[in-house]
Amino acid sequence: MKLPYFLLDVFTRDRLSGNPLAVVLKADELSSTRMQAIAAEFNLSETVFVLAPKVERNTATLRIFSPVNEMPFAGHPTVGAAVLLGLQNRLSAVRLELGVGNVTAVMEKMDKRTGEAKFALPRLPERTGELTDIAAVAARLGLSESDIGCDGMMPAQYSAGNAFYLVPLADAKALERIKLERRGWTDTFSGERNSVYVFAPTPKERGNDYAARMFHIAHGSGEDAATGSAAAALIGLLAEHGGYGDGHHGLKVRQGREMGRPSEIGVQFNIEGGVLKHAGIGGPAVILAEGIIDLGE
Template sequence: MKLNYLLLDVFTRERLKGNQLAVVCKADGLLDGEMQAIAREFNLSETVFILKPQAERNTAAVRIFTPEVELPFAGHPTVGAAVVLGLQNKVTAVRIEEKVGLITALFEKADKRSGEARFALPRLPVRIASLDDRAAMALALGIELDELGCGPYQPAVFSAGVDFHLVPVRDAGVLARIAINMGQWSHTFPHGHNSVYVFTETPAEKDNDLAARMFAPGMGLGEDPGTGAAAAALIGLLSEYSDIGTGQADFVLRQGHEMGRPCRITIQLRKDNDVLVHGGIGGHAVIVAEGVLDLGD
């Protein structure tokens, strides 16, 4: 069996930056274990498998794997898959079936190898739990207790399909100094795959409003350069503390700078009578390589 694949850099306009993604095309013949093994072989934060959709009116179905687990939803694989499907089908919108639900992504072509995709979240973020043990969080992140917190934001667990522990820190300097303590990790961050999204506001940076780092040892990732599913969860916390009763707010978030893989993620939220009614994620992606998987007879 031979399968074509593409390698993309996502949440960036520039090759060799952003978050890497493998996209395996026409993957309908693969078993679950084979998809997981291929994702482990690529050893990227995520690998996407494009399948025929269950409903004819949809563009494709997608399954998403880290090197260790399958995910029901992830942002940078959705953006990357949408860009690939938009380029291949020469359309401005694609309908993608994911385990979390149906996603409609708007696509804008930049050139024959790149473009931008934006999509509304198929599941709005919900609060799962509060995080109250600040001393344990500071110890797990290798920072001082008084460096936790940013503006009005308080630590909490949110999910828009995947659970994330959202931890605000004082400023970008604190964010850059994080040194994770694995001995404290799973006990301090017990939900889901123990994934943590540490973020801060960046008023001194002209090109973005927020900065973040994501650590997911439970997914076999370590640190991830650009995490749309975490940004989607963050929309829930941003909405809770927003002073918008009815209206829309847009943010630009940077991630991956500390890893040398800078990502730019756009975030949108809309509220009606103080209730979150819409969340959106977007970003650019560029194809950097293509090849063939040779899986034998």
């Protein structure tokens, strides 16, 4: 069995920045066990497998795996796969079937190896947990309690398909000072998912509104360069407590700078009558490499 695959850098237009992604095509004959093994072999934050759609009018079914488990939704695999399939098939609308629901991504070609995709979230973000021990949160991040919180927002857990503990900081300089204390991590950030998305406003930076870092200690890989599903969850906190009124809001979130993998995620949301009614994310992706997986079968 030989399967074509592509490597892309997502949430960036520049190769060797953003968040790397492996996309494996024609994966219909692979078992879940094989997919998991291939994802572990690539050892990227996510690998996405492209299968034939269950509904004919759709473009593809996607299955998304981290090195250790399957995920119902993740932002950068959705964006990367949409750009790749859009470029390959000359599509401006890519209809994808995900574990969390169906997504229609609008894809704009930039050149033969680069595109930009954006899509409405199949599930609006919602608050899924509390995080009230500010001293413990600060200790896990190597910060002081005065660093935690900004613009009326305080830590809490939100999910738009994948749950994240969202930790607002007073300013972006605090992001640079983070020194993780792994002892006690799962006690402070408890539950099945203890991924932590730390963010801060960037009023003095041109071209973006927030800066963020994402840590997922349980997966062993530490920090992620660009996390679309975390930015999707962030929309929930911003809509409820960020001071955004009724209307349409489009924001930019930078991530990955501290890792040397700068990235930019676009988030959009509509508030009507004080209630979040629509949310979406998007960004660019560029094809870096391609090859063949030879399973010798």
